Amino acid sequence: xxxxxxxxxxxxxxxxxxxxxxxxxxxxxxxxxxxxxxxxxxxxxxxxxxxxxxxxxxxxxxxxxxxxxxxxxxxxxxxxxxxxxxxxxxxxxxxxxxxxxxxxxxxxxxxxxxxxxxxxxxxxxxxxxxxxxxxxxxxxxxxxxxxxxxxxxxxxxxxxxxxxxxxxxxxxxxxxxxxxxxxxxxxxxxxxxxxxxxxxxxxxxxxxxxxxxxxxxxxxxxxxxxxxxxxxxxxxxxxxxxxxxxxxxxxxxxxxxxxxxxxxxxxxxxxxxxxxxxxxxxxxxxxxxxxxxxxxxxxxxxx
Numbered sequence: 001x002x003x004x005x006x007x008x009x010x011x012x013x014x015x016x017x018x019x020x021x022x023x024x025x026x027x028x029x030x031x032x033x034x035x036x037x038x039x040x041x042x043x044x045x046x047x048x049x050x051x052x053x054x055x056x057x058x059x060x061x062x063x064x065x066x067x068x069x070x071x072x073x074x075x076x077x078x079x080x081x082x083x084x085x086x087x088x089x090x091x092x093x094x095x096x097x098x099x100x101x102x103x104x105x106x107x108x109x110x111x112x113x114x115x116x117x118x119x120x121x122x123x124x125x126x127x128x129x130x131x132x133x134x135x136x137x138x139x140x141x142x143x144x145x146x147x148x149x150x151x152x153x154x155x156x157x158x159x160x161x162x163x164x165x166x167x168x169x170x171x172x173x174x175x176x177x178x179x180x181x182x183x184x185x186x187x188x189x190x191x192x193x194x195x196x197x198x199x200x201x202x203x204x205x206x207x208x209x210x211x212x213x214x215x216x217x218x219x220x221x222x223x224x225x226x227x228x229x230x231x232x233x234x235x236x237x238x239x240x241x242x243x244x245x246x247x248x249x250x251x252x253x254x255x256x257x258x259x260x261x262x263x264x265x266x267x268x269x270x271x272x273x274x275x276x277x278x279x280x281x282x283x284x285x286x287x288x289x290x291x292x293x294x295x296x297x298x299x300x301x302x303x
Contacts, residue, residue, distance in 0.1 A: 011024040011025070011027075011028055014033055015027075015032060015033050016028060016032055016033050025096040025101040025102045026096070026102065026106075026110060028095070028096050029075065029076055029079060029095070029096045029097070029102055029107065029110065030072035030075055030076060030110070030114070031071075031072070031075050032072075035068075036280070036281050036283075036284055037071045037074075037075070038064075038067050038068045038071045038072075039067075039284040039287060040161060040191075040194070040283060040284065040287065041067040041070065041071045041161055041164065042063060042064050042067035042164070042287075043164075043284075043287030043288075043290065043291060044161070044162050044163070044164040044165040044168070044183070044184070044187045045063040045066075045067065045164030045165070045167060045168045046060055046063060046164075046168065046287075046291050046294075047165060047168065047183060047187070047287075047290055047291055047294040048164060048165045048166070048167065048168025048169045048171075048180050048183055048294075049063065049168040049169070049171060049172055050168075050291055050294040050295035050297075050298045051168075051169065051179060051180070051183060051240060051241070051244055051294040051295075051297060051298045052168065052169045052171075052172035052173050052179075052180075052298055053172065053298040053299060053301060053302040054168070054171070054172035054298070055299070059171060059172070062121050062124055062125070063121075063164065063167075063168065063171075065117070065121055066118055066121035066122070067164070069114050069115075069117040069118040069121065070114075070118045070140075072114050073111050073114035073115050073118065074140060074143075074160075076107050076110055076111045076114065077111055077140075077141075077144065078143070078144045079095055079096070079097045079098070079107065080097060080104060080107050080108070080111070081144035081145070082144055083095075083097040083098050083104075084098075085211065086098035087099075088205075088208070089202065089205040089206075089211075090205055091201060091202060091205065122134070125167070125171045126170060126171055126174045127174075128170040128174060128175065128176060129167050129168075129170040129171040132163075132166050132167050132170060132176075133163075133167045136160065136163040136167075139156065139159045139160050139163075140160050142156065143156050143157060143160055147211050147212055147213065148211070148212070149212075150212060151212045151213070151214065151216070151217040152192075152212075152214050152217070153212065153213060153214075154191070154192045154195040154196050154199065154213065154214045155188070155192050155214075157191055157192070157195050158187070158188035158189065158190075158191035158192045158195070159188060161187075161191045162184050162187030162188045162190070162191050163184070165180055165183040165184040165187045166180050166181070166184050168180070169183075177243070178243055179240045179243040179244050180240070182236050182237075182239040182240035182243060183236065183237065183240040183294075184236075185236040186232070186233045186234070186235065186236020186237040186238075186239070186240060187233065187236070187237075188233075188236075189229045189230070189232040189233035189236060190229070190230065190233040190261075190283075190286075192214065192229050193226045193229035193230045193233065193261075194264075194279075194280055194283045194286075195214070195280075196213075196214040196215050196218065196222060196225065196226055196229070197215075197222075197226060197264065197268055197276050197279050197280050198276060198277070198280040199213040199214060199215035199216070200215045200222065200268075200269075200270055200272070200273055200276035201273035201274075201276055201277060202215075202273075203215050203216055203270070203273075215270070218270075219270065220270055222268060222270045223265055223266075223268045223270070226264070226265055226268060227262075227265045230261040230262075230264075230265065233261075234254060234257075234258055234261070237254060237290065238251050238254060240294075241253070241254070241293075241294070241297050244297055244298065244301045245297045245300055245301045250297050250300070253292070253293030253294075253296055253297060254290070254293055256289045256292075256293075257286050257289040257290045257293065260282070260285060260286050260289060261286060264279045264282065264283075267279055
């Protein structure tokens, strides 16, 4: 790999390109120019807070900061574990660790700093929410290894990225209830669905290096598989709403998000990686639509 190939275009322009040169590899390491991961981690937290009737702005801001810190830390940890695999995949070979522009020691130092930021946010939550949030560290630590042992690493990612649904409710109420569990289950299927779409980009490279994924497993049936996953997500979300506000009118709040997810299913193409990336990123809008539904239900249940 030549020197020019070591530095991706994303570090020469935009947000990262505006930073001092020595900081750019670290900004790339935490995907500073790709906030979609932060939003996808944040939304289940916000849904849970909203469904519990939480309206305090500071709580949403705290979860957004925590989502940024932990998503960034997760990217660093994942790249530390996967740096040898990343060297062999076209899309990832220019990542800072894979290309050698950031040392493992520096990456670990950054990981610790981000974890401390997450800890500060955690200390501001109620005790029960703190315990549940800390429990997520076990599946988070195991995630990078799942692609080596199962065709469905996306399912494990679902456990991790949906975890906020379990934390938001007790952060508001100080208690636990069935509703956030159902919300979490629905969110897991949503994560598996959108990450299956994301994995379409790497199907060929993953096959070459022996990495497993749900996109590879489903093959040409990926649209059908994602449709089933999204349908199960809607069932879980609907059940969560019913636990809080048992009225069929409340379930209508899911229709905009259901329509958007249906659009993704109709558009997905297992042979088009660039389209897959656009569809994946559109889930930040799905998150907003669902937040409006859960927030409205939560406030209605309080009145």
